[in-house]
Amino acid sequence: MLICSSLDEVKRRESALRFIANLLKGKERSSLYDLSGLAGGFPVKESDLPLLETYSGPAIFSTHLQEEGKKHLGGDKVAAFNRTSAAILATILALVKPGEEVLHYLPELPSHPAIPRSVKLQGATYRETDNLQDFKLTPKTSLVVITGSTMDHRVLPLEDFHRIINISQEQQVPVLVDDASGARIRTVIYQQPRALDMGADLVVTSTDKLMNGPRAGLMAGKTPLINIITEKAQQFGLEAQPPVIAGIVRALEDFTPQNLLNSLERRDHVYTLLLEVMGGVEKTPTGFMISAATLQKEITPEGEERSPRELATLMAMVLLKEHHLVTIPAVGMPGVSTTIRLDLSAADARRLDDSQIINAIRESLGRVKEI
Amino acid sequence: MLICSSLDEVKRRESALRFIANLLKGKERSSLYDLSGLAGGFPVKESDLPLLETYSGPAIFSTHLQEEGKKHLGGDKVAAFNRTSAAILATILALVKPGEEVLHYLPELPSHPAIPRSVKLQGATYRETDNLQDFKLTPKTSLVVITGSTMDHRVLPLEDFHRIINISQEQQVPVLVDDASGARIRTVIYQQPRALDMGADLVVTSTDKLMNGPRAGLMAGKTPLINIITEKAQQFGLEAQPPVIAGIVRALEDFTPQNLLNSLERRDHVYTLLLEVMGGVEKTPTGFMISAATLQKEITPEGEERSPRELATLMAMVLLKEHHLVTIPAVGMPGVSTTIRLDLSAADARRLDDSQIINAIRESLGRVKEI
Numbered sequence: 114m115l116i117c118s119s120l121d122e123v124k125r126r127e128s129a130l131r132f133i134a135n136l137l138k139g140k141e142r143s144s145l146y147d148l149s150g151l152a153g154g155f156p157v158k159e160s161d162l163p164l165l166e167t168y169s170g171p172a173i174f175s176t177h178l179q180e181e182g183k184k185h186l187g188g189d190k191v192a193a194f195n196r197t198s199a200a201i202l203a204t205i206l207a208l209v210k211p212g213e214e215v216l217h218y219l220p221e222l223p224s225h226p227a228i229p230r231s232v233k234l235q236g237a238t239y240r241e242t243d244n245l246q247d248f249k250l251t252p253k254t255s256l257v258v259i260t261g262s263t264m265d266h267r268v269l270p271l272e273d274f275h276r277i278i279n280i281s282q283e284q285q286v287p288v289l290v291d292d293a294s295g296a297r298i299r300t301v302i303y304q305q306p307r308a309l310d311m312g313a314d315l316v317v318t319s320t321d322k323l324m325n326g327p328r329a330g331l332m333a334g335k336t337p338l339i340n341i342i343t344e345k346a347q348q349f350g351l352e353a354q355p356p357v358i359a360g361i362v363r364a365l366e367d368f369t370p371q372n373l374l375n376s377l378e379r380r381d382h383v384y385t386l387l388l389e390v391m392g393g394v395e396k397t398p399t400g401f402m403i404s405a406a407t408l409q410k411e412i413t414p415e416g417e418e419r420s421p422r423e424l425a426t427l428m429a430m431v432l433l434k435e436h437h438l439v440t441i442p443a444v445g446m447p448g449v450s451t452t453i454r455l456d457l458s459a460a461d462a463r464r465l466d467d468s469q470i471i472n473a474i475r476e477s478l479g480r481v482k483e484i
Numbered sequence: 485m486l487i488c489s490s491l492d493e494v495k496r497r498e499s500a501l502r503f504i505a506n507l508l509k510g511k512e513r514s515s516l517y518d519l520s521g522l523a524g525g526f527p528v529k530e531s532d533l534p535l536l537e538t539y540s541g542p543a544i545f546s547t548h549l550q551e552e553g554k555k556h557l558g559g560d561k562v563a564a565f566n567r568t569s570a571a572i573l574a575t576i577l578a579l580v581k582p583g584e585e586v587l588h589y590l591p592e593l594p595s596h597p598a599i600p601r602s603v604k605l606q607g608a609t610y611r612e613t614d615n616l617q618d619f620k621l622t623p624k625t626s627l628v629v630i631t632g633s634t635m636d637h638r639v640l641p642l643e644d645f646h647r648i649i650n651i652s653q654e655q656q657v658p659v660l661v662d663d664a665s666g667a668r669i670r671t672v673i674y675q676q677p678r679a680l681d682m683g684a685d686l687v688v689t690s691t692d693k694l695m696n697g698p699r700a701g702l703m704a705g706k707t708p709l710i711n712i713i714t715e716k717a718q719q720f721g722l723e724a725q726p727p728v729i730a731g732i733v734r735a736l737e738d739f740t741p742q743n744l745l746n747s748l749e750r751r752d753h754v755y756t757l758l759l760e761v762m763g764g765v766e767k768t769p770t771g772f773m774i775s776a777a778t779l780q781k782e783i784t785p786e787g788e789e790r791s792p793r794e795l796a797t798l799m800a801m802v803l804l805k806e807h808h809l810v811t812i813p814a815v816g817m818p819g820v821s822t823t824i825r826l827d828l829s830a831a832d833a834r835r836l837d838d839s840q841i842i843n844a845i846r847e848s849l850g851r852v853k854e855i
Contacts, residue, residue, distance in 0.1 A: 130547070133540040142534035149539040155727050156537070159530045163513035166527070166831075168520040169504040169815050176501070195566040196721030206605070230719060234577070234605065328725055348601060350567030354699055356526050356727040444540050460537075 122447035125426055129433055129443040136437065146465055147439040150400065150456025154325030156363040157356070164359075171355035174362050181365035186296060186316055187309040188333035192343045193353035193361055197293050197319045198227035200330035202234070203346040204289055204315065205256065208338070211236035214253040218277050219243055219260035220267045228258055228291070245273060250284050257281040257288045261295025261308060266398035268295065268303050278312045287314040287338065294322040298398075301370040302377065314338055323373055323399065325460040326364025329353050376458040383457065383467050390475045399458040403428075403474075405451035412482055424481065425451035431480045436473035493818035496797055500804055500814040507808065517836055518810040521771065521827025525696030527734040528727070542726030545733050552736035557667060557687055558680040559704035563714045564724035564732055568664050568690045569598035571701035573605070574717040575660055575686065576627065579709070582607035585624040589648050590614055590631035591638045599629055599662070616644060621655050628652040628659045632666025632679060637769035639666065639674050649683045658685040658709065665693040669769075672741040673748065685709055694744055694770065696831040697735030700724050747771075747829040754828065754838050761846045770829040774799075774845075776822035783853055795852065796822035802851045807844035 136145055157165070164170035182191030194200035205228075209215055215232045217224055222243050232239040237255075242248055250257070259277055262268045281288045290308035292299065296318035299305040308316035315334035320326030330353075332339065346352040353361065376399060384401050387394045393407030405421030412424055419427075429442035432453070440453045455470065456462065507515055528536070535541035553562030565571035576599075580586055586603045588595055593614050603610040608626075613619055621628070630648055633639045652659045661679035663670065667689035670676040679687035686705035691697030701724075703710065717723040724732065747770060755772050758765045764778030776792030783795055790798075800814035803824070811824045826841065827833065 126543075130540055130544055133538065134535075134544055137535050137538075137541075142537060145538060147538045147540070152537065152539045153542075153726060154537060155533070157533065157727075159533065162526070162528065162530065162533075164505070164508050166513060166523065166525060167504065167508075167516060167518045168523045168810055168812075169501055169518070170508075171524075172497075172815060173501050173505055194721070195570070195723075195725060198719070199566070199721030202720050226719070227721070234720075236607065327727060330721070348569070348597070349573050349605075350565070350570030350598070350701070351721065352566075354566060354725075354728055355524060356528075356698060356731060357725055360727060439539055441539075444543060 125430070126444060126446065129430065132434060133439065133444070143464065145437050145439065146461045148400070148455040148457075148459050148462055149439050149441050149444070150454060150459055151441065152459060152461075153321040153328045154364050154460060155327050155360045156325060156367055157359045158363065161359055161363070165356055171358060174355065174359045177362045178358055181362055182331055182333055185365055185368065186318065186331065186333035187307045188316070188335070190336040190339040191331065191333045192339050192346070193358050194317075194330035194332065194346060194351055195353055195357070196328060197291070197317055197330035198231075199346070199351035200317045200332050200342075201227050201289075201291065202231040203342050203349070203351045204317075204332075205231040205235050205237070206349070207342045207345040208287060209235055209237045209255050212238075212253070213255040214238045214240065214251060215256045215258060216248070216250060216254050217241040217258040217260070218248055218269075218273075219263065220269045221263050221265075224260065225264075225291070225293075245276065248277060248280065250280065250286060254284070254286050257286050259288060259290045259308075259313070261290050261292035262298045264294075266294065266298050268299055268305070271305050274305070274311055282312060289313070289315040289317065292316050293319040297323040297370070297373060301373050309333060315342075320361050320364055323458055324364055324368045327357050327360040329357050329361055331361060372463070373458060376462065379462075379467070380457045383470060386467065386471050387474060390471060391478060397454060397456070400454060400456040400462075402452050402454040408453075408481075411478065422451045425453060427481050427484060428477055429453055431477040432473060435480065436469075436477065438473055496801070497815060497817065500801065503805060504810065504815070514835065516808050516810065517832045519771070519826040519828075519830050519833055520810050520812050520815070521825060521830055522812065523830060523832075524692040524699045525735050525831055526698050526731045527696060527738055528730045529734065532730055532734070536727055536730055542729060545726065545730045548733045549729055552733055553702055553704055556736055556739065557689065557702065557704035558678045559687070559706070561707045561710040562702065562704045563710050563717070564729050565688075565701035565703065565717060565722055566724050566728070567699060568662070568688055568701035569602075570717070570722035571688045571703050571713075572598050572660075572662065573602040574713050574720070574722045575688075575703075576602040576606050576608070577720070578713045578716040579658060580606055580608045580626050583609075583624070584626040585609045585611065585622060586627045586629060587619070587621060587625050588612040588629040588631070589619055589640075589644075590634065591640045592634050595631065596635075596662070596664075616647065619648060619651065621651065621657060625655070625657050628657050630659060630661045630679075630684070632661050632663035633669045635665075637665065637669050639670055639676070642676050645676070645682055653683060660684070660686040660688065663687050664690040668694040668741070668744060672744050680704060686713075691732050691735055694829055695735055695739045698728050698731040700728050700732055702732060743834070744829060747833065750833075750838070751828045754841060757838065757842050758845060761842060762849060768825060768827070771825060771827040771833075773823050773825040779824075779852075782849065793822045796824060798852050798855060799848055800824055802848040803844060806851065807840075807848065809844055
C-alpha cells in the first residue's frame with residue numbers, strides 16, 4: 114500500500130471506518146479500544162433515549178445539569194454551550210461593547226484563537242500577556258480572561274491567579290477563567306482551588322477534556338452574568354442542545370478524579386517500559402506519542418524507501434486491524450497528523466492492561482518492518 | 485390550586501416533570517403523548533450509542549449525513565449546525581464583509597431576528613422587503629436571503645422565487661434560502677421545487693420542524709461555499725456535534741412526506757369535530773390551539789373567579805395527568821404561554837386516534853369545570 118495521493122488517503126480512511134463499523138456490529142463495543150483522545154464521550158444510557166424524545170426530557174436533564182455542574186465548578190448557576198468556543202463568543206458578545214477592551218492573561222503565549230477572534234468580531238480590542246508586569250487594566254477594559262492551563266497542561270501558578278483576580282476585582286472588571294482542561298488538571302493534579310472559589314466571576318470548561326463527555330462547553334458563575342450570556346447564546350444558536358446536555362450530565366455523574374490521577378501515574382510507568390521497545394517514543398500530557406520521523410528511524414535506518422506518512426499510516430492500520438486500537442493516522446481525514454498518539458486518560462484505556470498496550474506497539478512495529 | 489406567583493409556576497412545572505419522569509421509568513415511552521410540537525426528535529437507535537462512543541462513529545454518521553442530506557435538500561455538499569440561527573451566522577460571517585449589504589426577501593415582514601442580528605454583528609447593512617418592486621440589489625449587496633415560508637407557513641409564490649434568484653444570479657450575488665420549515669412545507673404541501681433545484685446557492689432547514697429530528701440546522705449547496713461556511717462555523721463553535729448529527733441522520737432516514745400530508749388532512753378533520761366540543765378552538769399550521777381566553781369563556785361564563793393562566797394550567801395538568809398528553813402550559817418555564825397547542829405533526833400524534841384526542845379535550849374540560 115503506497116500512500117502517494119489524497120485519494121489513497123480517502124481509501125485508507127474508508128477502509129478503517131468500514132473495519133470499525135463491522136467490529137461494532139452487534140454492539141461489541143468492548144472489542145474496540147479508542148485511544149485517540151478525541152472520541153468525546155456520550156455516556157447517555159439506553160433508558161435515557163425515550164426521555165430525550167419528549168419536550169420534558171431536556172427539562173429534566175437541564176435540572177440535573179444545574180446540580181452536577183455546580184458540584185463540578187461551583188458557582189450559583191450553570192449553562193451549557195455547543196462548544197467552549199461558543200461559550201467564549203457568547204460571553205464576549207454579552208459583556209464587552211464595541212470599542213472596549215479584553216485583557217487576557219495566560220501561562221504561555223499565544224492564546225487559543227477563539228478568544229481574539231470573538232473580540233475582533235465584536236469590534237473590541239484585545240491584549241494578551243504572560244507577564245504579570247504587563248497585566249494592566251485600562252479604563253476601556255471590560256473583561257479579563259485567564260487561561261487556567263494550556264493545551265500542553267502548563268498551569269498558571271496560584272499566586273498569579275490570585276493577583277490577577279484581585280487587580281480585576283479592584284477595578285470591578287469581571288473575570289472569566291478559560292479552564293478548558295484546567296478545571297480538572299488544576300484542581301485534581303495541582304490541587305489548586307476551583308476558579309470560582311478563588312473569586313472569578315465565570316469559568317468555562319470543555320466536557321471532553323480529561324473527562325468522558327461530549328465536546329461542549331460548561332460554564333458556571335454568578336446568576337445575573339450567566340443569564341445575560343445565556344440570552345446571547347440563544348440569540349445566535351450557541352447553546353448546547355438536549356442530547357448533548359444529557360451526555361454532559363452523565364459524564365459529570367461518572368467523573369472520578371482518582372481515574373485521572375491513575376492515568377497520569379500509568380503514563381509514566383508505561384512510558385518507561387515503552388522506551389525499551391522503541392527509543393523515540395515521547396510523553397504527552399496524558400499519554401505518549403510516536404512521530405512519523407521516529408518510526409522512520411526505527412524501521413528504515415539504512416534507506417528512505419518509504420515516506421514517514423506511509424509508515425505512520427501502516428503502523429496505525431496494523432494497530433487497528435490486529436489490535437483494535439484506534440489512532441488518528443488510521444481514521445483521520447486526508448492530510449491528518451502522522452503522529453500516533455495514545456491517550457491513557459481515554460475511557461477505553463482502562464479496559465487494557467499495560468502489557469496489552471506494549472505488546473500491541475511491539476508486534477505492530479514488527480509487522481510494519483516485515484511489510 | 486391557585487396560580488398566583490412565579491413560585492407556584494415553578495412547583496407546577498416540577499410536579500409535571502416528576503409525573504412524566506415516573507411515567508417513563510421502565511422505558512414506557514408509549515404511555516406518553518407529547519403533542520407540544522417542541523419535543524425535537526432524537527431517534528438514534530440503542531445500537532447507535534456504542535458507535536457514538538468512538539472517534540470513528542461520528543465519522544461514519546457524517547458520511548451518512550452527506551447521503552441523506554443531499555437526498556433531502558439536493559446540492560453538492562451538506563453541513564450540519566447547532567441551530568439554524570448558527571448556520572445563518574456562519575454564512576454571514578463567511579460571505580459578507582463589514583460594510584457590505586444583505587438583502588432579504590420574505591413572504592411577509594418582519595424577518596426572524598437571527599438574520600438582521602447576524603448582519604449587524606458583522607458590521608454590514610441589512611434591508612428586508614416583502615415587495616418585489618423594492619427588491620433592488622446595490623453594488624454593496626453581497627448576499628441575498630430568501631425566506632421560503634414563515635413561521636405561520638405562509639409560502640413565497642414560485643414566480644417570486646424564480647424572479648429573485650434570477651435577479652441575484654445576474655449580478656452574481658449568492659442566494660441563501662432560509663427554508664426552516666419550507667424545505668418540507670413548500671415541497672411536500674405546495675409541490676414547489678427544492679430551493680437548490682431552483683438555482684439557489686445555499687439552503688438551510690431546521691431538522692425539528694415538520695420532521696422528527698433534533699433542533700439543528702442542516703445546510704446544503706455548492707461545495708466551495710459549504711467549505712468556507714463550515715470553516716467559519718468551526719472557528720466559533722457553531723457546527724452540530726456528533727450526537728446531534730446522528731439524530732439528524734436517523735430523522736432524515738425516517739422522514740416520510742406522506743405522514744406530513746396525512747397530519748394536515750387530519751388536522752382539518754379533527755378541527756371540525758373539536759368545534760362541537762368547544763367553540764373557540766383555532767387552527768394552527770399543523771394542529772390546533774385553545775387560548776386561555778377561550779377557556780375562560782367556556783368554563784366561567786358568568787364570573788371571573790379564576791384567571792386565564794390558572795384555567796390554562798389546570799386544563800394542561802388534567803390533560804397530562806389523566807390523558808398523558810404533554811402541552812406547554814403544563815411543562816413550560818414559569819411565565820410560559822397560556823395557550824394549549826396540540827401539534828398533529830408531532831411523532832406521538834400517530835399513536836393516538838382522533839377520538840382519543842377529542843375525548844381527552846372533552847373530559848379534561850369537564851374536569852376543570854368541576855374543579
